[in-house]
Amino acid sequence: MAGKGFTVKKDWDNPIEHAMPANARVPSEVQIGTVLVSPATVLAPMAGVTDTVFRRFIRHASLFSASAAQAGESGDFGNTIEGELSNAQSGCGLLMTEFTSADGLTRMRETKRRRYLTFYDDEHPIGAQLFGSNPETLADAARIVEETGFDTVDLNLGCPAKRVVGCNGGSGLLRDLPKIGEIFRAVRKSVTIPFTVKFRLGWNDQQIVCTELARMAESEGLNAVALHARTREQGYSGQAQWKWIAAVKDAVKIPVIGNGDIRTPEDAAAIIAETQCDAVMIGRAAPANPWIFRQIAQYTATGEYERPTMEDRYHMIRAYFEMLLAETEATKDLPRDARLGDPEGKMKQFATWFTHGVPGGAKLRAAIYQARTGVAVLSEVERFFVRKLESFGQVDAEPSQDDGTSAFPEAALVCD
Numbered sequence: 001m002a003g004k005g006f007t008v009k010k011d012w013d014n015p016i017e018h019a020m021p022a023n024a025r026v027p028s029e030v031q032i033g034t035v036l037v038s039p040a041t042v043l044a045p046m047a048g049v050t051d052t053v054f055r056r057f058i059r060h061a062s063l064f065s066a067s068a069a070q071a072g073e074s075g076d077f078g079n080t081i082e083g084e085l086s087n088a089q090s091g092c093g094l095l096m097t098e099f100t101s102a103d104g105l106t107r108m109r110e111t112k113r114r115r116y117l118t119f120y121d122d123e124h125p126i127g128a129q130l131f132g133s134n135p136e137t138l139a140d141a142a143r144i145v146e147e148t149g150f151d152t153v154d155l156n157l158g159c160p161a162k163r164v165v166g167c168n169g170g171s172g173l174l175r176d177l178p179k180i181g182e183i184f185r186a187v188r189k190s191v192t193i194p195f196t197v198k199f200r201l202g203w204n205d206q207q208i209v210c211t212e213l214a215r216m217a218e219s220e221g222l223n224a225v226a227l228h229a230r231t232r233e234q235g236y237s238g239q240a241q242w243k244w245i246a247a248v249k250d251a252v253k254i255p256v257i258g259n260g261d262i263r264t265p266e267d268a269a270a271i272i273a274e275t276q277c278d279a280v281m282i283g284r285a286a287p288a289n290p291w292i293f294r295q296i297a298q299y300t301a302t303g304e305y306e307r308p309t310m311e312d313r314y315h316m317i318r319a320y321f322e323m324l325l326a327e328t329e330a331t332k333d334l335p336r337d338a339r340l341g342d343p344e345g346k347m348k349q350f351a352t353w354f355t356h357g358v359p360g361g362a363k364l365r366a367a368i369y370q371a372r373t374g375v376a377v378l379s380e381v382e383r384f385f386v387r388k389l390e391s392f393g394q395v396d397a398e399p400s401q402d403d404g405t406s407a408f409p410e411a412a413l414v415c416d
Contacts, residue, residue: 015261015263016239016261017266018264018266018267018269018270019266019270020265020266020269020270020299021269021270021272021273023273024269024270024272024273025269025272025299025300026039026040026041026268026269026272026279026280026296026300027039027040027272027278027279028040028300029093030093030224030255030257030278030279031255032094032152032194032196032223032224032255033152033193033194033195033223033224034193034194035094035125035151035152035193035194036125037093037094037125037279038093039091039093039296039297039300040093040278040279040280041091041092041093041094041268041279041280041281041282041293041296041297042092042093042094042095042096042226042257042279042280042281042282043055043058043092043094043095043096043281043282043286043293044096044198044259044281044282044283044286045096045097045098045099045127045129045154045156045198046098046283046284046286046287047098047099047159047161048098048349049098049286049287050095050096050097050098051097051098052118052119052120052123052327053320053323053324053327053346054287054320055095055096055097055119055123055126056120056122056123056323057290057319057320057323058092058095058286058290058293059092059095059122059123060319061290061291061293061294061316062091062092062290062291062293062294062297063091063294091292091293091294091295091296091297091298092293093125093279094125094126094127094151094152095123095125095126095127096126096127096128096129096154097116097117097119097126097127097128097129097150098116098129099129099130099131099156099159099170100116100117100128100129100130100131100141101130101131101132101169102130102131102132102134102137102138102140102141102142103132103134103137103141105117105130105141105144106137106140106141106144113144113148117144117145117148117150119149119150124151125151125152126150126151126152127150127151127152127153127154127194127196128145128148128150128152128153128154129153129154129155129156129198130142130145130153130154130155130156131155131156131159131164131169131170132167132169133167133168133169133172133173133179133183135179135182135183135185135186135187136186138155138183138186138187139186139187139189139190140190142187142190142191142195143190143191145191145193146191146192146193150193151193151194152193152194152195152196152223153187153191153193153194153195153196154195154196154197154198154226155183155184155187155195155196155197155198156169156170156198157170157171157173157174157180157197157198157199157200157213158170158171158198158199158200158228159171160200160232160234160235160236165232171199171200171203171232172232174199174200174202174203174207174209174213174232175203175207177209177212177213177216180213180216181216181220184197184216184217184220184221184222185220188220188221188222194223194224195221195222195223196222196223196224196225196226197213197217197222197225197226198225198226198227198228198257198259198281199213199225199226199227199228200227200228200229200230200231200232201227201229201230201231201241201244202231202232203231203232203233204231204232204233205231205233207231208231208244210227210244210247210248211244211247211248211251213225214227214248214251214252214256215251215252217252217254218252218253218254222254223254223255224254224255224256224257224278225248225252225254225255225256225257226256226257226258226259226281227244227245227248227256227257227258227259227260228240228259228260228281229241229242229243229244229245229258229259229260229261230260236284239261240259240260240261241260242258242260242261242271242274242275243274243275245258245260245271245275245277246274246275246276246277249275249276249277249278255278255279256275256277256278256279257277257278257279257280257281258271258272258275258277258279258280258281259280259281259282259283262280262281262282262285263284263285263288263289263292264285264292264295265292265295265296265298265299265305268280268282268296269299280296287350287353287354288353288354288356289308290316290320291308291312291316295307310358310385310388310389311385311389313354313358313385314381314385314388314389316354317354317355317381317385318378318381318382320350320354321347321374321377321378321381322378324343324346324347324374325343325374325375325378327343328343328374343374344371344372344373344374344377347368347374347377348368348369348377351364351365351368351369352365359388360384360388363384364380364381364384367380367383367384368380368381
């Protein structure tokens with residue numbers, strides 16, 4: 001349904017290290033149709049990753065109050081004065097769902113739709129991404145998205161997975177611009193909410209179509225375009241070619257969102273400096289470093305940003321796993337199609353992301369993979385980090401209760 005059998009590559013090929021540009025910042029906002037995205041940062045739609053639990057997790061991880069930081073009133077990493085936080089101050093301006101099959105969405109039962117289209121009030125603004133190749137079906141699915149209450153709807157023209165491309169979806173459509181035009185017109189007529197598209201450069205280096213496609217999107221009334229600056233043939237390998245984002249920016253007047261190889265606040269500032277794009281979209285770096293949106297916001301506000309400590313990583317991993325278990329409990333009485341699913345499987349999946357760069361992380365991953373229940377996974381996380389923090393002299397032998405001073409206070413774990 002939403003990315004089954006498709007995984008996102010978790011590392012980068014020889015990533016370029018960018019210095020922080022002296023006069024470049026991610027914009028404080030971007031207007032996408034009737035939706036104000038503030039700041040101009042977007043969580044990329046990622047199959048198997050950006051479900052409601054992860055989106056809310058990122059939203060809470062991203063909260064940052066510039067006024068508190070500038071006044072020197074923030075405490076530990078991520079703390080801000082209660083009452084000063086809002087989505088407008090959050091480091092992540094727009095959340096996106098996993099990419100979802102338009103055909104499946106229009107055929108499935110209402111109860112099953114809830115599993116793919118569930119979101120909470122604190123996720124606004126939020127967009128739903130669809131993939132498919134039939135204009136009428138995509139238009140019907142877009143109407144469902146609008147009726148469900150999403151702020152924007154997005155068309156996926158970027159997924160490189162063979163399973164999706166084989167059905168002429170995702171980046172497969174990049175070989176058929178007339179069909180894309182039909183889809184643009186059908187979806188645009190079907191909804192009043194902002195309509196956007198995410199696409200790649202083209203099928204391969206000999207078939208670069210991004211500027212032509214962006215002009216088509218603008219002429220058909222789309223409200224913004226997001227470009228992942230790789231070809232379908234590249235997949236997630238090699239380097240993103242940011243020069244094409246600059247070319248698209250020069251070609252259209254609607255907002256252009258740059259995507260590809262944005263791993264750090266330095267990268268985010270560099271892509272703005274090099275391309276003049278209106279916003280940045282971050283994918284793989286978000287599960288590897290859930291603080292990246294807040295770090296970008298901190299840099300924008302103060303010219304510097306904080307890096308997470310070992311204790312921050314401990315709180316982060318524990319918070320996300322507890323959110324998964326809480327959502328599972330909250331949905332247990334719903335029809336099977338609408339339940340969260342397999343929280344233990346999600347924990348094991350995200351263990352690879354979250355332990356990236358943690359000394360001895362391989363041992364923690366092995367312990368998590370062998371655990372059979374969510375409670376057992378949490379126990380392994382506690383055991384690993386308490387030992388690590390003890391060795392660093394950061395905590396007592398017994399895990400402390402959350403006192404609201406961690407990067408993820410307990411209030412952030414409420415799932416309703």
